[in-house]
Amino acid sequence: MKIAVCVKQVPDSWAEKKMVNGVLDRENVDAVLNDLDEYAVEEALRIAEAHGGNEEDGPHTVTVISMGPERATEAVRKALSMGANDAILITDAKLSGADALATSAVLAAVIEKGGFDLVICGTESTDARMSVVPAMLAERLNVAQLTFASKVEVDPAAQKVSITRVTEAGVDEMNAAFPCVISVVEKINEPRYPSFKGIMAAKKKSIETRDLTSVGVTVDSAWSLVADSSPRPPRAAGIKVSDDNSAAQMVSFLAEKKLI
Amino acid sequence: MSKVLILADFINSKATKTNAELATVGARIGEVTAVVLASAGKGSAMAAEINKGPVSKIVVVESDAFVNNGVAAVADVLAQIIAAQSPAAVLIASHAFGKEVAARTAVKSGSGIITDAVDVSADITATQLVFGGSTTVHSKVSHGTPIITVRPNSVDAQTGAATPAVETLSLQVSDASKKATITSSQPPVQGGRPELTEANIVVSGGRGTNGDFSAVEGFADSLGAAVGASRAATDAGWYPHSYQVGQTGKTVSPQLYVACGISGAIQHRAGMQTSKTIVVINKDPEAPLFEIADFGVVGDLFAVLPKATEGVKAHKS
Numbered sequence: 001m002k003i004a005v006c007v008k009q010v011p012d013s014w015a016e017k018k019m020v021n022g023v024l025d026r027e028n029v030d031a032v033l034n035d036l037d038e039y040a041v042e043e044a045l046r047i048a049e050a051h052g053g054n055e056e057d058g059p060h061t062v063t064v065i066s067m068g069p070e071r072a073t074e075a076v077r078k079a080l081s082m083g084a085n086d087a088i089l090i091t092d093a094k095l096s097g098a099d100a101l102a103t104s105a106v107l108a109a110v111i112e113k114g115g116f117d118l119v120i121c122g123t124e125s126t127d128a129r130m131s132v133v134p135a136m137l138a139e140r141l142n143v144a145q146l147t148f149a150s151k152v153e154v155d156p157a158a159q160k161v162s163i164t165r166v167t168e169a170g171v172d173e174m175n176a177a178f179p180c181v182i183s184v185v186e187k188i189n190e191p192r193y194p195s196f197k198g199i200m201a202a203k204k205k206s207i208e209t210r211d212l213t214s215v216g217v218t219v220d221s222a223w224s225l226v227a228d229s230s231p232r233p234p235r236a237a238g239i240k241v242s243d244d245n246s247a248a249q250m251v252s253f254l255a256e257k258k259l260i
Numbered sequence: 261m262s263k264v265l266i267l268a269d270f271i272n273s274k275a276t277k278t279n280a281e282l283a284t285v286g287a288r289i290g291e292v293t294a295v296v297l298a299s300a301g302k303g304s305a306m307a308a309e310i311n312k313g314p315v316s317k318i319v320v321v322e323s324d325a326f327v328n329n330g331v332a333a334v335a336d337v338l339a340q341i342i343a344a345q346s347p348a349a350v351l352i353a354s355h356a357f358g359k360e361v362a363a364r365t366a367v368k369s370g371s372g373i374i375t376d377a378v379d380v381s382a383d384i385t386a387t388q389l390v391f392g393g394s395t396t397v398h399s400k401v402s403h404g405t406p407i408i409t410v411r412p413n414s415v416d417a418q419t420g421a422a423t424p425a426v427e428t429l430s431l432q433v434s435d436a437s438k439k440a441t442i443t444s445s446q447p448p449v450q451g452g453r454p455e456l457t458e459a460n461i462v463v464s465g466g467r468g469t470n471g472d473f474s475a476v477e478g479f480a481d482s483l484g485a486a487v488g489a490s491r492a493a494t495d496a497g498w499y500p501h502s503y504q505v506g507q508t509g510k511t512v513s514p515q516l517y518v519a520c521g522i523s524g525a526i527q528h529r530a531g532m533q534t535s536k537t538i539v540v541i542n543k544d545p546e547a548p549l550f551e552i553a554d555f556g557v558v559g560d561l562f563a564v565l566p567k568a569t570e571g572v573k574a575h576k577s
Contacts, residue, residue, distance in 0.1 A: 017391040036508060100373065101366060123356075126507060129390075130375045131356060132363035135331060139364040144439035145332055148356055150501075166502060167356035168457060168510070169271055170447040172330070176440040186508055187494075187501045223372030223403035227385060232396050235533065235552040242545065242558035247567030250539065251575060253555045257537055259461070259516045260483060260572050 001051070001060045001156050004116040005044045005084065006107055006137070007037040009068050009075035010127040017127065022226035023097040024127060026069065033075035036122030038191035041079045043184045044120045045192075047154050054085055061085045063114065067095060067106050073207055081194035081202035088114075092212040099222040100128070104136035109217045110210070112141060117178045118161065123148060123185055134183035144176030147183040262290035262348035267338060267361065268310050268318075269353040272447040273302065277458060278353045280313030280417035282410055287314035287418070288382040290348050294424065295341055296320045297334055299327045307426050315422040325433035328442055331357060335364035336437035341429070342369050342405055349384050354409035355457060362407045371404030378414040378513070378534070392507065392530030412458045413513050448502065456503060459486035461516045462535070464505055466490035466528075468521015468542060468561055471498040475565040476520050482572040488512065488532075490522045506531035520561040524549025541565070 011017050011029040018025045044062045048054035054062050064079040064087035066072050076087045090106050098106070111119055119141075124131040138145030146152075149163035159178040164171060166185060194202070212219060241249050254260045264286035269278045279294065286292040294315045298306045303320040310318055319341065325333035338361065342350060350365065352358040354376050366373035377386035384406050388397045401407070448455070456462065463485045465476035473487070480487045489499035491506050505512055507527035517535035522528060524540070524547055532538070533552055540553035541561050550556045557564055 017395075019390075019395060019397065100363070104367070127391075129507075130363075130373075131359050132366075132373065132375060135335075135360035135363035136367050138332070139335070139367040142436055145330075145360070145364075146440055147331070147360060165442075168448060168455065168502065169355070169357055170445055172442050172446075173444045174330070174440055174442050180440070185501075220403070223366075224374050224399050224401045224406075227398045227400060229390075229395055229397040232389070232394060235538070237551050237556065238554040240545075240550060240553070240556035240558065246557045246559050247564045248571055250541075250555060250557055250564070250568050251571035254516070254539070254572070255575055257516075259537060260575055 001048065001118060002114065002116045003044045003048060003060060003062045003118045003120060004065050004111055004114060005037070005040050005062060005079065006119065006121045006133070007041065007064055007066045007075060007079050008034045008125045009066065009072040010034045010125050019226070019229040022229065031071060031074065033078045034122060034125045036124060036126065036186055039184050039186050039188055040120045040122045041082050041084060042189045042191040043152060045083045046189060047118070047152065051154070051156050054083070063088065063116070065107060065110055066090070067098070067103055076207055077202050078194065080205045081198045082192055083198060086205055087207040088210060089207055090210050090215055094212055094219060097222055098219060099224060100130055100132045100136060101223055102219040104133050104140055105219065106212070106215055106217050107133070108137055108140035109215050111137070117159070118154070119179070119181045121181065121183045123183045134181050138181040141179070141181065144180035146174055146176055146180050149182055149184050150188050152182060152184065152188070263345060264290045264292050265341065265345065265347045265350045266292055266294050267350070267352045267358065268294045268296045268306070269358065270306060271455065273306060275306070275309035276353070276412070276455070277417065278412045279310055280419050281412065281415050282351045282353065283313035283315045284418045285380045285410055285415055286349070286351050288380070289384055291316045293317040293319055293345070295338060297326045297337060298322050299324050303428060304426070310424065311422055312419045313422055314418055315424045318424045318426045320426060320428045321431050322428070323433050325438055329433070329438045329440060330442050331360040331364060332437040332440060333433045335361045335368060336433050337431050338365050339368035340431050347405060349406040349408060351380070352407070352409045354411040358409050362409050366407045369405055369407070371407050372401035373407045374399055374401060375409045377408050377410045380408055380410065389534050392526065393533040411511070411513060453480065454484070454486045456486045456488055456505070456510050457512055459512070460514055461485035461518070462488045462505070462512050462514045463518040463520065464488035464490060464522060465493055465499065465520045466522030467492040469493060469498065471496065473499055475562055479518070479565045479569045482569045490528050519549055520565065522549060523547045
């Protein structure tokens, strides 16, 4: 199987984020591999390992695909140190401020060229939090969409995938034939920590950098534009009580606010 | 007058209250048509559920593909209706399913997309609260038909009775949209409580519950509230993952949010700090969540909640 994992470098979720000229300021914050993409990398490795592995003599490959500035190699390297085979990073100044539509167009072009059986993503990035790229990829690639998976079972011989989809609308059992786009929720697995050996090996693994010309896609400016943005006033702390009568005071507070 | 499409929102064939919210927002922009996508034979029953808010018209399409193939089939037909009707905007509920439908519809119709709007104005400017609610952003779609997902519970809905005209359209779902098959569906287990992202009141428990959610649930039930949980509580297996509030879980914006035994990591705040009123109960007076609490109780939740539950019941009787 050829498995692709799409990952994104995002500002550390602990970092303070700011808007500059209508887009997120990515330069002046610590950047990390999107937490939720680690589950996708882990699941890709587990699928490969369950069927013969992706190491030197294993029959499968796990390729990390990312779009972002050059420094996104750090996030890509982390995925490689977990055990992915190689990586493709699409980096181009024209992609600064790209929206989900542009991102999905670029990723889809690279995936199509690579001829992957499975494309695995996290459910969302912790910065934009749109949860739309996996669905857009399935649409653009014209392949099955198996998203919000809490469980993935792959039958490489039959070229079939079954998942359990978990959303607020309930739990669905779904299946589809290769190729397909899968997104995984965070409860699906426990991502491994890169081992020392993995970190050393990752330094020698190939990260192929492509620009938009080599991808063969032209990208419009974003199709949704920020008119303005402003920090919201911080919430101020209100009343704080600690005496024996606090439960009754709390009920009175709720009653005054007409919340009960 | 311009026309606005809303994708009617159902859970388990029951209309959600989000429909009236979408219609209320839509009516600012133009005449609202609700799109009801139903499995074969269910169209008129589901259309009849869209009976509140400023809905002028309903179009019904029936196909078993909506149930059997999910997001792809819904987006397929929605895009066909957009192409035929050229609406000024399309509004969809902002949950996992709605955002995925919006995503595919945007690609199909060559349109810009905005997700998680908390408001949309008459000139189709969307308001979003980003970075964990710390920043307000106004944005507009600049290409194609604006496809906007609106977060449930964000706008005050007009809920006057609606008597829309119902039209049934005969549209086909293409085979390309049937590549993934849904073999079975279980509705969410809610135990009679409201759905988390829709609820007016949410009572959440965290590490401080030590795995015992009975006091949290008791208080929630006295308020008719949904129950939520912090990541610490769901990671510990104390409460199902689907109830997690926070950055990697649900984002809620209820009238009242009660946090019990939750210290308030920034990731948790990201999922609840746009709540209208926040009440915090925690043994630790230094818990960071007190900084954003409208009302804070320093105390043991197992002592405070049962008394408060009695107090609420007494107030209501």
